[in-house]
Amino acid sequence: MGVTKEEVESSLKAKLNPSHLEVVDTSGGCGASFVVEIVSEQFEGKRLLERHRMVNAALEEEMKQIHALSIKKAVTPDQWKQQQESNQSNPAA
Amino acid sequence: MQHSLKRRNETDSCFFLSRYRHRSSMATLNLSSLQALSSHRLCSSFPQNTPTPSFNFQLKPSINPRPISLKPYVSEKPRARVVALAVKSLGDTEALAVSPENDGPAGELPSGAGVYAVYDTNGDVQFIGLSRNIAASVAAHWKSVPELCGSVKAGVVDEPDRETLTQAWKSWMEEYIKDSGKVPPGNESGNATWVRQAPKRKPDLRLTPGRRMQLTVPLENLIDGLVKENKVVAFIKGPRSAPLCGFSQRVIAILENEGVDYESVNVLDEEYNYELRETLKKYSNWPTFPQIFVDGELVGGCDILTSMYEKGELASLFKK
Numbered sequence: 001m002g003v004t005k006e007e008v009e010s011s012l013k014a015k016l017n018p019s020h021l022e023v024v025d026t027s028g029g030c031g032a033s034f035v036v037e038i039v040s041e042q043f044e045g046k047r048l049l050e051r052h053r054m055v056n057a058a059l060e061e062e063m064k065q066i067h068a069l070s071i072k073k074a075v076t077p078d079q080w081k082q083q084q085e086s087n088q089s090n091p092a093a
Numbered sequence: 094m095q096h097s098l099k100r101r102n103e104t105d106s107c108f109f110l111s112r113y114r115h116r117s118s119m120a121t122l123n124l125s126s127l128q129a130l131s132s133h134r135l136c137s138s139f140p141q142n143t144p145t146p147s148f149n150f151q152l153k154p155s156i157n158p159r160p161i162s163l164k165p166y167v168s169e170k171p172r173a174r175v176v177a178l179a180v181k182s183l184g185d186t187e188a189l190a191v192s193p194e195n196d197g198p199a200g201e202l203p204s205g206a207g208v209y210a211v212y213d214t215n216g217d218v219q220f221i222g223l224s225r226n227i228a229a230s231v232a233a234h235w236k237s238v239p240e241l242c243g244s245v246k247a248g249v250v251d252e253p254d255r256e257t258l259t260q261a262w263k264s265w266m267e268e269y270i271k272d273s274g275k276v277p278p279g280n281e282s283g284n285a286t287w288v289r290q291a292p293k294r295k296p297d298l299r300l301t302p303g304r305r306m307q308l309t310v311p312l313e314n315l316i317d318g319l320v321k322e323n324k325v326v327a328f329i330k331g332p333r334s335a336p337l338c339g340f341s342q343r344v345i346a347i348l349e350n351e352g353v354d355y356e357s358v359n360v361l362d363e364e365y366n367y368e369l370r371e372t373l374k375k376y377s378n379w380p381t382f383p384q385i386f387v388d389g390e391l392v393g394g395c396d397i398l399t400s401m402y403e404k405g406e407l408a409s410l411f412k413k
Contacts, residue, residue: 048393049393052393052397053378063380063381068381069380070395
């Protein structure tokens with residue numbers, strides 16, 4: 001048995017203090033692969049590579065059992081707000 | 094007159110007919126203007142009244158061991174052209190089928206130097222070329238455009254210096270243009286179908302000579318040198334021609350779509366890239382694969398590359 005979705009959420013919340021977090025188990029519940037979207041002030045001033053490294057570091061223990069981790073979104077609250085407004089003004093997107 | 098005399102002297106002095114195999118190098122001449130052939134026609138129309146014994150002897154090596162004769166071969170031609178010294182006319186040459194059933198396209202074709210004409214399955218000439226190795230050239234054509242290779246006529250040229258090969262090619266081109274009133278499609282200016290194709294895919298790089306060889310430098314140093322000596326390096330799961338996971342597949346698709354020149358390393362190759370996975374994770378401080386390096390620095394994995402691709406940031410990244 002692999003990592004649970006709750007464990008992933010718990011580690012990310014504890015270390016990155018996100019204002020928004022979405023974790024999806026894409027391996028059908030066996031905890032082998034996850035998709036993550038995370039919004040955190042700690043990403044301020046960091047380029048994309050460093051943000052992904054921060055997420056990887058936060059999940060250091062879980063990564064030993066995870067086969068695939070996909071970080072679809074790693075943005076600051078300001079970027080997140082802009083994206084939300086952009087989506088609202090363009091419902092088709 | 095002087096040219097003709099020179100040619101005859103060269104013929105008389107041929108005591109040994111030698112042919113040699115040369116590393117496959119295809120020389121393709123596209124017809125740029127008809128003027129050259131016009132001037133050539135004047136020369137070629139000069140009749141040779143009396144064929145000498147060496148002339149008859151010269152033709153012998155170009156006869157195929159198993160000729161497929163569809164019409165009687167006239168051994169003596171009263172008005173043979175000068176270039177006929179090197180090769181038979183296009184019309185008098187027998188066509189050989191090109192098909193996989195004949196042990197591949199090179200089965201019955203000569204591997205010597207000379208001129209050749211490729212016919213499609215309708216019997217139309219598609220391309221007239223010259224080559225140092227006719228069999229190898231036709232094999233390359235077959236691999237590239239098999240639907241256009243129905244049969245081939247081959248004219249072997251003895252003592253294949255550049256001038257003789259070119260003259261033989263011109264004589265076949267002239268003969269075809271005279272009969273059909275047009276240039277073969279493959280020889281038209283700008284047609285690149287019959288030019289030798291560059292290899293489609295680079296081979297994956299290997300870090301070591303193999304498991305049985307003892308490494309003299311640490312693997313970290315090999316990785317460091319590799320990513321710094323090549324502008325773009327992708328460490329992927331599986332070979333680039335058939336990636337074994339969706340993320341690596343996605344990365345290869347992006348790099349191919351960008352048209353960037355890149356190297357690839359198969360981290361699952363246990364013979365030549367053993368222990369690479371763990372070493373690379375520490376080197377890059379990145380836990381998963383694929384990993385993409387540009388200018389010696391890690392760009393990231395599939396997610397980051399996809400994000401940059403979708404935002405149109407890759408072009409500037411690769412141009413730095």
